[in-house]
Amino acid sequence: MKQNPLPAELPGTDRTRHRRLREQGSDDRGALDAILGAGFLCHFGVVVDGHPMVVPTVYGADALNLYFHGSVASRSLVAAPTATVCVTVTHVDGLVLARSVFEHGVNYRSAMIYGTPRVVTDPTEKLAALRCLTEQSAPGQWDYARRPSRKELAATVLLALSLEEASVKIRTGDPDDGDGPDAALPIWAGTLPLVTTFGSERPDAALPEAITAPPHITARVGTRLG
Numbered sequence: 001m002k003q004n005p006l007p008a009e010l011p012g013t014d015r016t017r018h019r020r021l022r023e024q025g026s027d028d029r030g031a032l033d034a035i036l037g038a039g040f041l042c043h044f045g046v047v048v049d050g051h052p053m054v055v056p057t058v059y060g061a062d063a064l065n066l067y068f069h070g071s072v073a074s075r076s077l078v079a080a081p082t083a084t085v086c087v088t089v090t091h092v093d094g095l096v097l098a099r100s101v102f103e104h105g106v107n108y109r110s111a112m113i114y115g116t117p118r119v120v121t122d123p124t125e126k127l128a129a130l131r132c133l134t135e136q137s138a139p140g141q142w143d144y145a146r147r148p149s150r151k152e153l154a155a156t157v158l159l160a161l162s163l164e165e166a167s168v169k170i171r172t173g174d175p176d177d178g179d180g181p182d183a184a185l186p187i188w189a190g191t192l193p194l195v196t197t198f199g200s201e202r203p204d205a206a207l208p209e210a211i212t213a214p215p216h217i218t219a220r221v222g223t224r225l226g
């Protein structure tokens with residue numbers, strides 16, 4: 001990701017100020033960029049017709065915005081530009097297994113972004129945003145696969161959410177009961193790392209044998225996500 005033109009320190013607004021487990025909070029925009037750059041799935045939270053909806057969806061991130069896309073019939077995306085949304089991106093790095101159940105937890109990196117998204121209508125910006133979304137999950141595919149047709153573009157709603165108002169939390173390390181009375185218990189404690197990796201590519205059953213996977217896809221086999 002490019003050098004970020006937004007302030008290096010994340011803003012402490014009423015919404016983003018950490019309250020509980022503050023020691024896990026970070027105000028470093030670089031940490032936010034790293035979390036967003038390490039994934040492509042988020043949870044998009046918005047109130048639709050008076051009810052909260054939290055929708056798992058893919059995103060693209062550049063230095064200034066998160067981008068989301070979907071059908072023009074998507075209720076969450078259509079409602080979003082008239083509402084405040086809260087988007088979360090989470091990477092789980094492992095289980096934290098303490099002596100006591102109370103101290104169990106997870107090691108993680110997570111971000112929450114707040115704001116009111118705008119609908120991207122400019123055709124050039126819409127294509128750039130779709131490129132960003134595509135490349136976030138599958139780098140190299142934008143130049144490889146067929147680009148969207150006019151009809152497909154018209155059927156797609158594209159939203160941009162500013163990254164100005166965001167918060168980050170990160171937990172690393174051992175369980176928290178290693179220096180308390182429970183440390184004397186004969187109970188194993190530690191962490192169990194969790195890693196997500198890409199498996200080997202599987203060709204579509206309808207694919208002619210002569211068409212083999214391009215290098216930008218095979219290069220990801222065995223690589224780690226997050």
Ligand SMILES: Cc1cc2nc3c(=O)[nH]c(=O)nc-3n(C[C@H](O)[C@H](O)[C@H](O)COP(=O)(O)OP(=O)(O)OC[C@H]3O[C@@H](n4cnc5c(N)ncnc54)[C@H](O)[C@@H]3O)c2cc1C
Nearest residue numbers: 015016017018019020090092106108110111112167168169
């Ligand atoms: C995978 C995962 C599992 C978790 N499981 C638990 C659990 O079981 N129990 C539990 O108590 N906590 C858990 N947490 C931590 C949880 O996300 C909250 O940080 C914590 O519970 C404080 O919540 P709160 O409602 O008191 O928020 P507050 O401290 O009131 O939140 C204030 C502000 O801090 C920011 N903030 C809070 N949490 C996060 C976050 N995770 N990432 C980025 N910004 C944040 C938001 O902007 C929020 O508005 C988990 C986190 C992750 C990533």
